[in-house]
Amino acid sequence: MIGAKEEGGSSLENRVLRARSRGEMSADAAFEALFQEYRRIVASWLAVRVDSGSVDDLAQDVWLIFYGRFRRWEFGTEMESAEARPVLSFLFRTCQFVARGHLRLARSRRSDPLEEVEEKIAASGPDTLLRDLEAAKALSLARRICPEEEIDVLLAKLAGMSAREVATTLSITEAVVDHRYRDALSRLRSKMKVGS
Amino acid sequence: MTERREMPEEIGARLELEWRSLLEAISATERSPLDLSPDRRVAVSRVALLAELEEVREEWKSLQGVVDEEMGARFANAAWTLKDLLAHLASWAREFGSEIATVARKESFDYAIPFAMSILGPNQWNEREVQARRERTLEEIFREFDEETARLQDLMIEMEEPLLYQPTPFPLAPSGNQKERLPVPPAFLVSGKCLHDRYHFAQIRKLLARFRE
Numbered sequence: 001m002i003g004a005k006e007e008g009g010s011s012l013e014n015r016v017l018r019a020r021s022r023g024e025m026s027a028d029a030a031f032e033a034l035f036q037e038y039r040r041i042v043a044s045w046l047a048v049r050v051d052s053g054s055v056d057d058l059a060q061d062v063w064l065i066f067y068g069r070f071r072r073w074e075f076g077t078e079m080e081s082a083e084a085r086p087v088l089s090f091l092f093r094t095c096q097f098v099a100r101g102h103l104r105l106a107r108s109r110r111s112d113p114l115e116e117v118e119e120k121i122a123a124s125g126p127d128t129l130l131r132d133l134e135a136a137k138a139l140s141l142a143r144r145i146c147p148e149e150e151i152d153v154l155l156a157k158l159a160g161m162s163a164r165e166v167a168t169t170l171s172i173t174e175a176v177v178d179h180r181y182r183d184a185l186s187r188l189r190s191k192m193k194v195g196s
Numbered sequence: 197m198t199e200r201r202e203m204p205e206e207i208g209a210r211l212e213l214e215w216r217s218l219l220e221a222i223s224a225t226e227r228s229p230l231d232l233s234p235d236r237r238v239a240v241s242r243v244a245l246l247a248e249l250e251e252v253r254e255e256w257k258s259l260q261g262v263v264d265e266e267m268g269a270r271f272a273n274a275a276w277t278l279k280d281l282l283a284h285l286a287s288w289a290r291e292f293g294s295e296i297a298t299v300a301r302k303e304s305f306d307y308a309i310p311f312a313m314s315i316l317g318p319n320q321w322n323e324r325e326v327q328a329r330r331e332r333t334l335e336e337i338f339r340e341f342d343e344e345t346a347r348l349q350d351l352m353i354e355m356e357e358p359l360l361y362q363p364t365p366f367p368l369a370p371s372g373n374q375k376e377r378l379p380v381p382p383a384f385l386v387s388g389k390c391l392h393d394r395y396h397f398a399q400i401r402k403l404l405a406r407f408r409e
Contacts, residue, residue, distance in 0.1 A: 028230055035228045043224035044215070056225045057241075064239035065247065067229040074398070094247060097254075101246030108353045138207060139214045158215040171258055185204040188211075192202055 010082040012037050017087070021075035031070050034087055035063060041159050042091055048143055048155060049099040058102055062094050083162060089169040092156055142188055150184040153177055240383040242360070245352045248390040253345050255397050256285075260338045262404060268334050272403055279334060280326045285396055286337045287325035289344035292389045296348060299364050299382050300355045308374035309367045318368070348386060355382065 010018075013034060020030040042062050046055045069090065076086070142154060149170075156166040157177075167174045202210070229237045239248065259282075268279035276284070291309075298305060311318030329337060352360075365377040366385060380388075 032228060032230055035230075039226070040219045040222055040224045043222045044218045047218065047222060056227075058243060059225050060227065060229075061239060061241055061244040061247065064229050064237060065244055067237055068239055093251070097247035097250045098243055100250060101243040104246060104349075105242055105353055137214070138210050139218065142211070154211070158211060171254075182204065185207050188207050189202060189204055192207065 011085055013085045013087050014082055017073075017075060020073075027071055031067060034066075034070075038088060038091055039063075041088070042095060045092065045095045045155050045159070046099060048139060048151070049095070050102055054102060058095075058098050061098050062091060065094050065098070066091060083165075085161070085165065088159065088161060089165055092159070092161065093169055096152060138188060138192065141191060142184060145187055145191060146184045150180045150187070153180040154184050157181055238384070238387065240361075240381075240387055242352050245383060245386050245390075246349055248387065249345055249349045249352070252390050252393045252397075253342060255394075256338070256341055256345070259397070259400060263334065263400075265334055267404070267407055270407060272399070276326065278400065278403060279337065280330075281396060281400065282334070282337050282341070283326050283329035283332070284322060285393060286341040286344070287322070287329065288389065288392060289341045289348075291325075292385065293344040293347045293351070295366055296351045296355070296382050296386065299359060299366075300351055302359070305365070305367045305377070307367055308369045308377055310369040310372045310374050348389070352386065 016025065016030050016033045016037075019025040020027065025033075039059070043055055043059050046058050046062070050058060066087075070087075142151065146154065152170060153166060156169065157163075161169070163174045163177045166177045170177070239245075263278065263282070268282070269277055272278045272281045295305070309318050309321045311321070332340075360383050361381045363379040363381055365379045368378040369376055370378055
């Protein structure tokens with residue numbers, strides 16, 4: 001389970017990276033462990049950002065990018081901190097870039113009336129999957145009313161990234177992370193009623 | 197009856213509950229890249245290339261925020277200053293942009309960039325291009341790289357599908373023989389450009405850390 005801690009308080013990611021850096025795990029075994037640990041988070045991050053029909057393909061792009069990168073992964077000093085999760089941070093950032101690329105490509109295709117993509121987008125809006133999930137009303141609302149930089153912070157924090165990790169990943173200060181998170185909640189608060 | 201707005205912490209708790217439900221409900225693919233044959237474990241879809249180019253541009257922007265003229269004048273190795281190293285990246289961004297644009301126009305190349313296959317790359321070409329940028333300001337070098345990488349992103353969107361994945365003889369001639377040019381699909385060349393950029397970004401980050409000591 002994501003966020004599950006073992007003795008010493010280290011995450012599965014931290015343990016996998018340490019084992020890999022000591023040569024106790026092959027690159028493929030370490031990759032597979034990280035894939036299994038984070039595949040639902042990656043899919044969920046994408047589901048909040050793009051049309052549901054594209055989530056699988058885009059997740060595949062994210063994992064292929066990470067696969068290429070993991071083979072040359074530098075095991076830096078961040079591993080000394082039990083809290084640090086450089087892989088989760090990398091996946092988060094890559095999801096952002098992949099979603100951005102997908103939306104840019106989709107927009108360019110939409111301007112071409114001959115492309116089938118237009119029909120696909122019309123059939124499944126950006127948050128179809130969220131709309132389908134009865135439980136995700138607030139998330140779906142956030143997707144509609146919050147600017148992208150607030151969504152970024154919201155999704156990172158929901159996945160359990162610390163303010164420091166989010167700040168480093170997004171190249172902003174921890175104060176800005178908190179500010180954006182509070183702004184997103186205030187925005188939601190102004191649109192939501194109890195029991196909705 | 198008076199309506200009550202939820203408190204921010206209640207909304208935060210609600211979002212967390214919804215997020216956990218989403219994690220449980222989502223049909224995340226179980227297809228790992230390890231299930232693919234090794235030669236297919238490469239991120240060369242248009243979206244993946246756009247994402248990798250975007251990442252490179254973001255990293256470049258963050259370097260722009262910390263490198264000043266004084267730092268740029270310090271030596272990165274025995275021959276080049278940090279500014280030269282940045283100029284090297286800008287020169288390849290321009291070259292790759294120009295090469296991909298040529299292929300997109302369905303034209304061929306009338307020149308070659310010969311080099312012996314080594315980690316050092318095509319030294320003569322590199323040196324000439326860095327020299328050509330010595331009089332430019334850091335700002336001009338930063339702008340050149342970003343504009344050329346943005347041009348590559350545009351080309352990744354516009355390029356016809358067959359051209360993007362068709363092995364094409366680019367100017368790079370690894371054997372040193374100008375007639376033996378490297379046939380690679382443009383998508384792989386763009387992926388290689390990002391790899392080259394990241395290789396030097398890591399060098400630059402280490403260099404900046406050393407400067408700060």
